[in-house]
Amino acid sequence: MMKGFYIREIRLVGAGVDDAFIKFYRGLNIVSGASDTGKTYVFECIEYMMGASNPPKEIIEARDYTHILMEIETNDGVVISFKRRINDKTIYAAFTSISNFDRMQKYISLDVKHDASNNDNISMFFLNRIGIKDIILLKKNKNGEKQTLSFRNICHLNNIDEKSIIKDFSPILSGQYVSATVEKSVFKYMLSGIDDEKCDQIEDVKLRKAKIISVIDFISEEIATLNETLQNVENELSVCEAVKQDELTVLESEIEEFENQLKAKLVQKKQLNRQIDEKLSEKQRLQALQDRFGLLEQHYHSDLDRLQFIEEGADFILQVEKVPCPICHSNMNTVDLTAEISDDLSAAYQNEQQRIEMQLIDLKDTVKGLIAQIATIDADVAELQRLLSAINNEINEIKPQLKLFKAIIKRNEGYIKLKNEKDYIAAEISRKRALKIAYEENSKKAQPLLQYKGEINDELLDDFCTEIENTLTNWCFDEFQKVTFDKKSSDIKIGDKERKSFGKGYRAFLYTAFVISMMRYTIKNQLIHPGVVILDSPLVTLKEKETGTDVPDKMQNAMFNDLAKNNAEQQVIIFENKQPTAPIEGKVNQVVFTKDYTHGRYGFFDIKNTK
Known part of the structure; x- marks a missing residue:
């Protein structure tokens, strides 16, 4: 419906x-x-x-x-x-x-x-x-x-x-x-x-005319701004020097070679630094072990001194005479130290003393080995640092050359950019002038009728x-x-x-x-x-x-x-x-x-x- x-x-x-x-x-x-x-x-x-x-x-x-x-x-x-x-x-x-x-x-x-x-x-x-x-x-x-x-x-x-x-x-x-x-x-x-x-x-006739005049004025201002920019670009170009193509090719080839060398040297430098760090870490570990062995040696000597003191104490006891208590005059209840017991104790002291002395000998041999390893590490580190210093010198020689060549390339790129900018601005000025002419001609035409x-x-x-x-x-x-x-x-x-x-x-x-x-x-x-x-x-x-x-x-x-x-x-x-x-x-x-x-x-x- x-x-x-x-x-x-x-x-x-x-x-x-x-x-x-x-x-x-x-x-x-x-x-x-x-x-x-x-x-x-x-x-x-x-x-x-x-x-x-x-x-x-x-x-x-x-x-x-x-x-x-x-x-x-x-x-x-x-x-x-x-x-x-x-x-x-x-x-x-x-x-x-x-x-x-x-x-x-x-x-x-x-x-x-x-x-x-x-x-x-x-x-x-x-x-x-x-x-x-x-x-x-x-x-x-x-x-x-x-x-x-x-x-x-x-x-x-x-x-x-x-x-x-x-x-x-x-x-x-x-x-x-x-x-x-x-x-x-x-x-x-x-x-x-x-x-x-x-x-x-x-558009209304008056409004259309006003708009066209406004557009023409705007384009004129754009052209003036572009001309000013073009002059500035030309001034910059006048102080720039372009690199010839064959020279540019050689420079680019040398830059590539230097960059490859630099890359290889940096890899070597990294490897040397890693080796030095590993050596120094090993040296630090050995030195710590050496310090602990020094403490152990002190303990061994302390044990020997204690045995000697005990042995001398036994001799003093054998020479002491038994007497009644000065207070109650009763005989003191003590264990008698016999000559037989004294000989057994003396044998035990000697056996313990010999064992400790053997351990001291082994410990000193080990410490000597550690000292030798540390000396070897010091020699290796010195050699690695010498090699590292040589590579750093080579890197320091490559970098300035590479920087110089790149600066030349960059200046040339700046020149090319300025030249391209100049060409673009010139083309844009031509386009704007043509557009301005078109608008000026359009302003003289009759108002278009509604289609x-x-x-x-x-x-x-x-x-x-x-x-x-x-x-x-x-x-x-x-x-x-x-x-x-x-x-x-x-x-x-x-x-x-x-x-x-x-x-x-x-x-x-x-x-x-x-x-x-x-x-x-x-x-x-x-x-x-x-x-x-x-x-x-x-x-x-x-x-x-x-x-x-x-x-x-x-x-x-x-x-x-x-x-x-x-x-x-x-x-x-x-x-x-x-x-x-x-x-x-x-x-x-x-x-x-x-x-x-x-x-x-x-x-x-x-x-x-x-x-």
């Missing part, structure tokens, strides 16, 4: 007065009655609730009403009501009926001003309800400036007031020159579904005109001929006769056919359309401009019957002074304003409240 909606009710409310309301339904709605019964006022209320900035005209019958409410139902069955204070710029919406609106606790506040960047305005609210979720861009003028599609742009093609319907220019246009381009873009979008997103904007056309193709227009032909055939149009679309006037022609050449009645009738056919065409082709058309006085007296004779009623009756039969799923609201002259076949809601408070409904307002 296509997106869209239909209007269910318009209501005015105010303090101290009964509500003024009118209900509508899907299909054909005809509100007929004499002048000054409120038909045009209802039309203006609908426009106001759809985002028009101007409120309904001030009439005495409406002086006590302060708010307008409108209830719609979307094609997917959602009921939405709107409320707007007269002369206010905010519309409040709620997903409920008009009857429940004031009981709702939450409303959606919608600004009247269109803003495509958010949905908090009545325009985007309605656009979303008819299936437009994305921003639609429309060409605004010949320079390609763009604006976004608003719901008011669409209302212009569907809500036709009594003055516009008889106008002698295109139904697409409002008559304002400044809005003609965007109005044509809206018509194209409605018929094709294609907007003007691909239209590229061209984007964005017109409706003839095939679509032919299909649309065929739809209008079908409508006019159904409406028994008595001057029927082939319908064509004149791009110059953006209006239709009947045969060779332009629509504006007809009298007011026929112009209004053909305008109505244009609007109804556009709704049918867009819906048939799954394009965007609200599904609502509102027409104020499409059947003003139909008279031939030339002859002044009346046109048969069959045309208006055929129109009503066609709308009732073929637009039952859409909504057509017609405000007309006179009633249909024959019964209407099909779905129709007829409301008659009698302008007689004693008979039927007087008008939109209750006349008793205004007497």
